[in-house]
Amino acid sequence: MKEILKDLDKAFENKIRLGIMSALVVNEYLDFNTLKELLEVTDGNLASHLKSLENSGYINFRKEFLDRKPNTKYSATHEGILAFTKHIKAIEQLLK
Amino acid sequence: MCIFALYFKVLSMNNETYIEDLKMIREIMNRSSRFISLSGLSGVFAGSFALIGAYLAYLTVYANQDYLQYRKAVLTTETITTLLLIAVVTLLLSIAMGIFLSKRKARKDKQKVWNLQAKRMLINLFIPLITGGFLSLIFLFKGYIGIVAPLTLIFYGLALVNASKYTLTEIRSLGIVEIILGLLAAQFIGYGLIFWALGFGVLHIIYGIAMHLKYR
Numbered sequence: 001m002k003e004i005l006k007d008l009d010k011a012f013e014n015k016i017r018l019g020i021m022s023a024l025v026v027n028e029y030l031d032f033n034t035l036k037e038l039l040e041v042t043d044g045n046l047a048s049h050l051k052s053l054e055n056s057g058y059i060n061f062r063k064e065f066l067d068r069k070p071n072t073k074y075s076a077t078h079e080g081i082l083a084f085t086k087h088i089k090a091i092e093q094l095l096k
Numbered sequence: 097m098c099i100f101a102l103y104f105k106v107l108s109m110n111n112e113t114y115i116e117d118l119k120m121i122r123e124i125m126n127r128s129s130r131f132i133s134l135s136g137l138s139g140v141f142a143g144s145f146a147l148i149g150a151y152l153a154y155l156t157v158y159a160n161q162d163y164l165q166y167r168k169a170v171l172t173t174e175t176i177t178t179l180l181l182i183a184v185v186t187l188l189l190s191i192a193m194g195i196f197l198s199k200r201k202a203r204k205d206k207q208k209v210w211n212l213q214a215k216r217m218l219i220n221l222f223i224p225l226i227t228g229g230f231l232s233l234i235f236l237f238k239g240y241i242g243i244v245a246p247l248t249l250i251f252y253g254l255a256l257v258n259a260s261k262y263t264l265t266e267i268r269s270l271g272i273v274e275i276i277l278g279l280l281a282a283q284f285i286g287y288g289l290i291f292w293a294l295g296f297g298v299l300h301i302i303y304g305i306a307m308h309l310k311y312r
Contacts, residue, residue, distance in 0.1 A: 015120065022121040023128035030128065034212050038128050088121070091114045 007090035009083050011056045016041055016049045021084045024059060024076035032072050050074065058083055131213040131263040133205065135197035136311060139304025142190035147297035149186035153179055154289055171241055213262060221259035224251050245288030249278030249295045264311070270303045 012018045019039045023030055036046050053059045058080030062073045126132065156178045157171070202209035228251020232244045256271030274295050281291035
């Protein structure tokens with residue numbers, strides 16, 4: 001049991017962070033506004049959770065300009081996808 | 097023993113949040129990668145328009161012929177123009193109805209109809225579809241009328257299979273059935289219009305009703 005609990009990732013305890021990762025593992029990349037609409041959160045809230053996932057090394061971003069407006073595209077890193085998969089497997093084990 | 101019981105109590109309390117989590121993950125994965133506002137009713141309308149179109153095409157092609165005798169599809173420049181006109185009007189009506197109904201469904205679900213997911217689905221739909229459209233036109237103008245019905249069915253089926261990764265999963269099996277019909281139509285080339293009416297008319301109506309009931 002302890003083994004399983006160990007696999008649960010602290011980074012994904014928060015619903016918004018879990019939501020961000022869920023969206024990024026099935027999409028090559030998503031921009032800030034798409035994530036915002038998808039998760040129905042405020043700019044500040046989303047930005048802080050993105051920052052925290054970035055600090056964990058689970059996502060990275062690329063800044064581009066679209067019609068001279070800055071557009072930030074986020075994508076999940078390899079580590080992020082691994083951690084997310086491990087987290088879901090742990091949840092599934094717990095529910096068994 | 098007491099600690100043990102407490103441990104399980106905490107665990108079962110957590111279970112509900114974990115089930116919630118899994119539900120949310122699945123929902124977000126679907127919503128972020130697929131266009132889900134596709135309306136089933138638009139399929140019913142598209143199917144009905146196609147049946148009307150097929151009937152008008154039938155009247156055009158077999159005009160002034162005794163139905164008891166062997167009939168031949170008579171094609172002059174005039175009838176080809178009429179057929180193309182029927183096809184374009186049917187297509188435009190179906191697209192317009194599809195957009196209108198999907199918009200309505202999106203509004204009901206508090207979603208945007210024109211989003212990243214819709215764009216992705218349409219691009220993947222249109223690559224095989226436009227290829228098939230041009231190919232059919234080329235054959236049509238070279239006089240190979242018989243190949244047009246099977247070709248449009250096959251390429252439409254391929255387009256649906258391709259787009260199904262980005263929208264509701266039923267679209268995939270609809271695409272496969274269209275491809276099979278297209279291949280049959282290629283084998284029985286004189287019955288193109290019947291296969292065409294089945295594929296674009298009847299199938300759309302059946303799938304449309306099923307999807308409308310499922311995703312209401």
